[in-house]
Amino acid sequence: MFNAIVSADTLRTTLDSVSVLVDECKIHLEEEGLEIRAVDPANVGMVDLELSASAFESYETDGGVIGVNLSRLEDIAGMADADQLVHLELDEETRKLHIAIDGLEYTLALIDPDSIRQEPDLPDLDLAAEIVVEGRDIDRAVTAADMVSDHIALGVDDADEYFYVDAEGDTDDVHLELTRDDLIDLTAGTAHSLFSLDYLKDMNKAIPKDAEVRMELGEEFPVKMHFDIAEGEGQVTFMLAPRIQSD
Amino acid sequence: MFNAIVSADTLRTTLDSVSVLVDECKIHLEEEGLEIRAVDPANVGMVDLELSASAFESYETDGGVIGVNLSRLEDIAGMADADQLVHLELDEETRKLHIAIDGLEYTLALIDPDSIRQEPDLPDLDLAAEIVVEGRDIDRAVTAADMVSDHIALGVDDADEYFYVDAEGDTDDVHLELTRDDLIDLTAGTAHSLFSLDYLKDMNKAIPKDAEVRMELGEEFPVKMHFDIAEGEGQVTFMLAPRIQSD
Amino acid sequence: MFNAIVSADTLRTTLDSVSVLVDECKIHLEEEGLEIRAVDPANVGMVDLELSASAFESYETDGGVIGVNLSRLEDIAGMADADQLVHLELDEETRKLHIAIDGLEYTLALIDPDSIRQEPDLPDLDLAAEIVVEGRDIDRAVTAADMVSDHIALGVDDADEYFYVDAEGDTDDVHLELTRDDLIDLTAGTAHSLFSLDYLKDMNKAIPKDAEVRMELGEEFPVKMHFDIAEGEGQVTFMLAPRIQSD
Known part of the structure; x- marks a missing residue:
């Protein structure tokens, strides 16, 4: 179960931080918020992102992982004004994400997370x-x-x-x-x-x-x-x- | 005879409404104002437009039809500021349209109306x-x-x-x-x-x-x-x- | 020796006036300011430009001529805000121009002035x-x-x-x-x-x-x-x- 409302601005900033490196990613739906880790195909650049539940207007989930096409999701978020709210709701049965912006509903087919590149471990480094x-x-x-x-x-x-x-x-x-x-x-x-x-x-x-x-x-x-x-x-x-x- | 003065903004809005469907059109110069009807080459989209004489700063005509290249006329109108006035005057003899914007005169060759696609009849439909x-x-x-x-x-x-x-x-x-x-x-x-x-x-x-x-x-x-x-x-x-x- | 500070805006306006005609030019470093003359490859358009020493925040030179790639220099000046200061300093030994903008230093290789097209004489014409x-x-x-x-x-x-x-x-x-x-x-x-x-x-x-x-x-x-x-x-x-x- 995943049901959340977030400002278009926050959603876009989040997606942009990941889409500069990869086209698709897994989003971990955690009780405390969203988590995304990704590495580019050449294993040179990595991103680790957390968006706290408190960044949302409302946020409910019982956990899980979804796979998304980032540019598609960015295009949808891009249709809203910066301060407009975006409603995200996961349909567990069809594995689709329902995205509603002021009456407009977009049904986004999700990607099988297993088909997305393995998430990297960002090593702990003792940098000088x-x-x-x-x-x-x-x-x-x-x-x-x-x-x-x-x-x-x-x-x-x-x-x-x-x-x-x-x-x-x-x-x-x-x-x-x-x-x-x-x-x-x-x-x-x-x-x-x-x-x-x-x-x-x-x-x-x-x-x-x-x-x-x-x-x-x-x-x-x-x-x-x-x-x-x-x-x-x-x-x-x-x-x-x-x-x-x-x- | 046709001699009219209109704001660049009004002229541009008028032309844009027609140019989304066709490149050339006939403009009917009626006593009450301009009338344009056009249909796209595939007969799928039609436009019917009336611009009242009262939309003009001044408007005089004794009737007639002229054929115009819309993108050319849009380019000319595009050179004026939105609230600048555009003076349109038909030279019956040469079949050219004189367009003056603050001292700048553009002489536009008209198109023979008979060479432009037949105007459509927009059917009366009883829509539910x-x-x-x-x-x-x-x-x-x-x-x-x-x-x-x-x-x-x-x-x-x-x-x-x-x-x-x-x-x-x-x-x-x-x-x-x-x-x-x-x-x-x-x-x-x-x-x-x-x-x-x-x-x-x-x-x-x-x-x-x-x-x-x-x-x-x-x-x-x-x-x-x-x-x-x-x-x-x-x-x-x-x-x-x-x-x-x-x- | 050449050591000068000028606003990015003034530098850009100066370069733009010349770059519309040529890609490279000689800049004469005179006591009273900079002087540039250039003619396009077809000998059709010429430019003659003087930028007074008083246009600079500070200006020091003992004369000389440098050859520059205009688009490269425009790109560098383009990184500054309009009212930011650009510091130009000639390194006589390496024949490079040091360009500093708020801590950022760019070292620009100069062009041998002898390899640049001959400067034109703008004829004195008695125009009616x-x-x-x-x-x-x-x-x-x-x-x-x-x-x-x-x-x-x-x-x-x-x-x-x-x-x-x-x-x-x-x-x-x-x-x-x-x-x-x-x-x-x-x-x-x-x-x-x-x-x-x-x-x-x-x-x-x-x-x-x-x-x-x-x-x-x-x-x-x-x-x-x-x-x-x-x-x-x-x-x-x-x-x-x-x-x-x-x-």
Whole structure:
């Protein structure tokens, strides 16, 4: 059983955070809220998302897992105004999701969860450095790096206590340094890893410009990025595996 | 003789209502105003439009018919600001239309009316049900239906007194019910017909979101949609032939 | 040595005025400011631009010439908000330009000035007529002319003292007349020349809609268009060679 009402805005933000990585996903219907974990086909980018029951206008479930086509569900949510309510109700028998928006009813065929790619375990990593940065600074770095290269280095200088971004192109380079003063928070430690810009661009699309993003970084290690959605009632973690340094 | 001044906004709304169905049309220059009737090449969608002389700042004619290329005329009208005035003057000798917008003069070659597809007669139909609905509700129904199917059923439930829209896709369905309370008006009667979504999408483009649309519906019959343009000084009727039900 | 700080808005306006004609250009670093002259590959359109040192927040140079890829530099400037400051610093040794925007550093490889097309001399012409017209009127004329033709005639009627624009298509024509009252200024004289619309459309893109454009016109002669940028601290001159009249 699953019967919930949520604002279109919250639903869209939730779906967008996952759809930047995968086309289909499993949604775990837990008593405390929704949970989604997914990894892209190349096993490079992962997402772990929780949307608390308190993010909903009303939320009832006795558990279970459903498989959904994300772009289809995004299109439906996209028909509502941001503050309109979306009513979601699972028909256990037909395995369809009834979605109602102000009198309009959409019946969405679900996907067999067993046919969807296995969910990843996001490993616990003991990463040396941690910063908290505004979403808009990630956006600036990614946009600039994209002008010169298809990969990007993220690092923290332990001695001088700053976070940096580096992108080296054939002729042009991009470099961004954010000191403790430019950041919301910084826990220094030696960190430097190279990442595929394509993945970071996709993740960046889902990060609100005004979000406080907690970024955990290591030496040739994955980066983890944590941020809130739905006014703090939802948490998203992106994890991106590093590229092997070429030199 | 034809010499008229009209706001760019009114001219554009008028042209848009016809150009969603045809590329060229005849415009009847009547003493009481302009009249346009047109049918698409497949004889499925028809439009009947009247724009009263009182919709114009000034309007003079001694009658006649001109043939115009609609997209060309729309492009010209599109250069003016919404509240700018467009001066239209027919040169009988050269069969050209002089269009002046704030000092800018455009000379438009007219099309021989005899070379334009015959105008349709919009049949008088005695349709069982009639509703009055907001343009934005038609828009919602058409947008949602388009996500699952290429045809759409419109109907009225005589017993329970509601208007409904149905679209059935291969896996997903869309259903909208509008009761007497959701509608501006309802005259119940048994009605159910299936229509091509492509045509309804085109007509929907020309229906203002805030228009009150009077819709006449029957059992396996065409639908008629009536709405005002130009602050009530113009009337548009769309008629759409039903598709044969496949089952 | 070159070290300067300028608002993103001023930098962008400057670059746009040149990039409508060429992809690469030489920038002369003079004590009084920047100077750029360029001609398109077909030798039809020319631009002459000066941006005064006083248009900058700070400006220091000991002279020299640098060669730049305009679209690359525009992309970089495009990342800043309109009122953000852009810091430009030349590294003489590496022949690279360091561009800093709020902590973000971009290192742009310069182009060997000798590899860039020779700069044109904009000839001193004694043109018979001169008008001063708003940028938006040039925009209207060019947009309308583009609907019917690929060339455009600009002229001044000496006797009746008006500026006119003519475009003749296969079936439709466009004509604009601006009298002394419609213009900011007019020095009458006999003038009529035909121009390629493609070039004038490109130049039009760089002319602010609210600019006062001084236009010098002759009989089968190039047209010169002068306007200010950067709140009067920069001057742009476009010169466009006439097409040979076909009749």
